[in-house]
Amino acid sequence: xxxxxxxxxxxxxxxxxxxxxxxxxxxxxxxxxxxxxxxxxxxxxxxxxxxxxxxxxxxxxxxxxxxxxxxxxxxxxxxxxxxxxxxxxxxxxxxxxxxxxxxxxxxxxxxxxxxxxxxxxxxxxxxxxxxxxxxxxxxxxxxxxxxxxxxxxxxxxxxxxxxxxxxxxxxxxxxxxxxxxxxxxxxxxxxxxxxxxxxxxxxxxxxxxxxxxxxxxxxxxxxxxxxxxxxxxxxxxxxxxxxxxxxxxxxxxxxxxxxxxxxxxxxxxxxxxxxxxxxxxxxxxxxxxxxxxxxxxxxxxxxxxxxxxxxxxxxxxxxxxxxxxxxxxxxxxxxxxxxxxxxxxxxxxxxxxxxxxxxxxxxxxxxxxxxxxxxxxxxxxxxxxxxxxxxxxxxxxxxxxxxxxxxxxxxxxxxxxxxxxxxxxxxxxxxxxxxxxxxxxxxxxxxxxxxxxxxxxxxxxxxxxxxxxxxxxxxxxxxxxxxxxxxxxxxxxxxxxxxxxxxxxxxxxxxxxxxxxxxxxxxxxxxxxxxxxxxxxxxxxxxxxxxxxxxxxxxxxxxxxxxxxxxxxxxxxxxxxxx
Ligand code: C2E
Ligand code: CA
Ligand code: CA
Numbered sequence: 001x002x003x004x005x006x007x008x009x010x011x012x013x014x015x016x017x018x019x020x021x022x023x024x025x026x027x028x029x030x031x032x033x034x035x036x037x038x039x040x041x042x043x044x045x046x047x048x049x050x051x052x053x054x055x056x057x058x059x060x061x062x063x064x065x066x067x068x069x070x071x072x073x074x075x076x077x078x079x080x081x082x083x084x085x086x087x088x089x090x091x092x093x094x095x096x097x098x099x100x101x102x103x104x105x106x107x108x109x110x111x112x113x114x115x116x117x118x119x120x121x122x123x124x125x126x127x128x129x130x131x132x133x134x135x136x137x138x139x140x141x142x143x144x145x146x147x148x149x150x151x152x153x154x155x156x157x158x159x160x161x162x163x164x165x166x167x168x169x170x171x172x173x174x175x176x177x178x179x180x181x182x183x184x185x186x187x188x189x190x191x192x193x194x195x196x197x198x199x200x201x202x203x204x205x206x207x208x209x210x211x212x213x214x215x216x217x218x219x220x221x222x223x224x225x226x227x228x229x230x231x232x233x234x235x236x237x238x239x240x241x242x243x244x245x246x247x248x249x250x251x252x253x254x255x256x257x258x259x260x261x262x263x264x265x266x267x268x269x270x271x272x273x274x275x276x277x278x279x280x281x282x283x284x285x286x287x288x289x290x291x292x293x294x295x296x297x298x299x300x301x302x303x304x305x306x307x308x309x310x311x312x313x314x315x316x317x318x319x320x321x322x323x324x325x326x327x328x329x330x331x332x333x334x335x336x337x338x339x340x341x342x343x344x345x346x347x348x349x350x351x352x353x354x355x356x357x358x359x360x361x362x363x364x365x366x367x368x369x370x371x372x373x374x375x376x377x378x379x380x381x382x383x384x385x386x387x388x389x390x391x392x393x394x395x396x397x398x399x400x401x402x403x404x405x406x407x408x409x410x411x412x413x414x415x416x417x418x419x420x421x422x423x424x425x426x427x428x429x430x431x432x433x434x435x436x437x438x439x440x441x442x443x444x445x446x447x448x449x450x451x452x453x454x455x456x457x458x459x460x461x462x463x464x465x466x467x468x469x470x471x472x473x474x475x476x477x478x479x480x481x482x483x484x485x486x487x488x489x490x491x492x493x494x495x496x497x498x499x500x501x502x503x504x505x506x507x508x509x510x511x512x513x514x515x516x517x518x519x520x521x522x523x524x525x526x527x528x529x530x531x532x533x534x535x536x537x538x539x540x541x542x543x544x545x546x547x548x549x550x551x552x553x554x555x556x557x558x559x560x561x562x563x564x565x566x567x568x569x570x571x572x573x574x575x576x577x578x579x
Contacts (some may be wrong), residue, residue: 152208160223188228268303352409439469499533
């Protein structure tokens with residue numbers, strides 16, 4: 001009896017365990033998020049399990065029902081799915097196929113496992129359906145990101161290049177041309193800083209959409225390459241006219257502002273065009289050349305369109321070489337300072353000197369700043385050069401003071417980029433203290449472009465320097481923005497009237513009037529005046545007559561090396577002793 005009871009208990013326990021396991025497997029199937037279909041070949045019956053309703057609206061109970069499954073599937077996926085599902089018709093025992101539901105944005109992966117009997121015939125099979133919509137979307141997003149710019153919806157660089165490769169192959173076969181244009185929004189960084197990054201993005205996206213609309217057919221395409229740069233290509237353009245007409249349409253559009261969140265923004269663009277095969281035979285080289293032409297438009301300070309021609313590239317190569325050599329020059333300190341004297345028109349006494357940098361290259365050639373300063377200004381090299389100039393000028397002044405015991409002004413040219421550096425004033429004051437010169441003996445020459453850049457910041461800096469005692473002069477006065485209205489409130493002491501006015505001064509009546517009124521106005525506002533580029537005695541006489549206090553020019557002395565200037569200082573000293 002005990003034995004029997006024992007058997008019963010054991011069976012119960014086994015049964016319980018089986019039930020438990022069964023329910024565990026059920027739970028697993030039901031919560032897996034997948035749908036399963038079990039098919040028995042012998043009985044021609046199907047068993048649906050798991051999250052079936054999530055995938056299909058039909059019930060599948062036998063082979064005929066199974067066929068209905070395909071009515072739920074996108075047409076192009078029916079055949080591949082059928083092959084996967086009827087795996088018994090092949091030699092395999094596993095298959096897998098993705099498909100998309102008809103009229104639904106649901107992607108499903110179907111995996112089929114076939115179990116064969118001892119004879120190798122099909123016995124049963126299990127189909128598993130898994131929702132892969134999310135995964136597909138991620139994949140699509142990745143593919144999109146790989147080829148499209150998410151901000152503008154335009155092609156990105158990769159896609160543009162890929163397409164351009166094809167276009168150029170085709171153009172080569174058909175013996176025709178492909179035109180590529182680089183389109184850059186001028187001063188985008190300033191705009192972006194002014195309106196904020198989000199609104200800046202709005203602008204980029206609106207402008208991008210506009211460019212896309214210009215691509216009217218499949219012979220045109222457009223890409224957004226980076227923040228402010230777009231690239232357009234035209235297959236078999238109708239000479240320059242196609243790009244010209246694109247540019248005209250852009251130009252027309254830009255006469256109106258872009259309406260952004262709380263902002264109305266006007267922009268201008270610089271466009272550089274290069275054409276296959278004239279400019280280059282390879283897609284990347286073609287794009288590079290269009291970009292160079294675009295830079296050329298920019299550096300000339302203009303908006304507009306320009307087309308590739310050989311001199312532009314030569315220019316570019318030359319300035320790239322110059323920049324390379326200049327880097328070396330900065331490292332090796334291949335610079336020297338020349339000094340040009342400035343005199344009082346009344347007393348003829350020396351007021352001071354302007355320090356003018358020269359570059360003596362490895363072969364000993366003297367290169368003028370007009371050639372290399374603009375190139376240095378395009379890179380950070382100007383700051384290194386400027387730092388060298390400041391230190392050399394100030395240390396030389398200290399030397400002269402010790403040696404000759406005289407006081408004179410050292411005028412130093414400062415580039416806008418250098419002046420804008422945060423640590424500029426600090427560094428200058430440091431040098432003045434290190435070499436123990438009087439701050440009043442240092443005069444910075446800045447151009448009007450410095451003043452218009454960021455008026456408040458610049459004003460503050462000028463104020464700090466003035467309070468410390470350092471002087472400032474506006475160089476090349478009259479060639480820039482020169483609104484007299486802004487002069488009134490500037491913390492500067494001296495105005496240097498540009499050589500071009502002095503040149504035209506005695507040539508005609510208007511030349512006279514202009515210089516006279518400048519000198520008059522500047523004097524009345526309480527600034528000192530220096531006339532630059534005085535070459536003739538008559539010019540000097542006239543300038544003295546109209547009240548210009550100081551002059552600088554070849555007539556009184558060209559820029560000269562240090563030793564030569566020291567001779568002049570000695571002479572000057574004797575004069576002062578005798579006078
Ligand atoms: P700038 O500051 O206007 O300097 C005056 C230029 O006119 C100098 O040319 C000078 O040699 C020349 N000049 C002076 N008097 C006469 C004259 O009577 N007739 C003629 N025809 N020319 C005269 P330079 O030395 O070649 O300098 C050219 C420009 O290079 C300067 O123009 C200045 O903008 C820049 N520069 C020179 N040195 C420096 C420097 O150390 N730093 C920076 N940032 N720029 C410099
Ligand atoms: Ca100057
Ligand atoms: Ca000047």
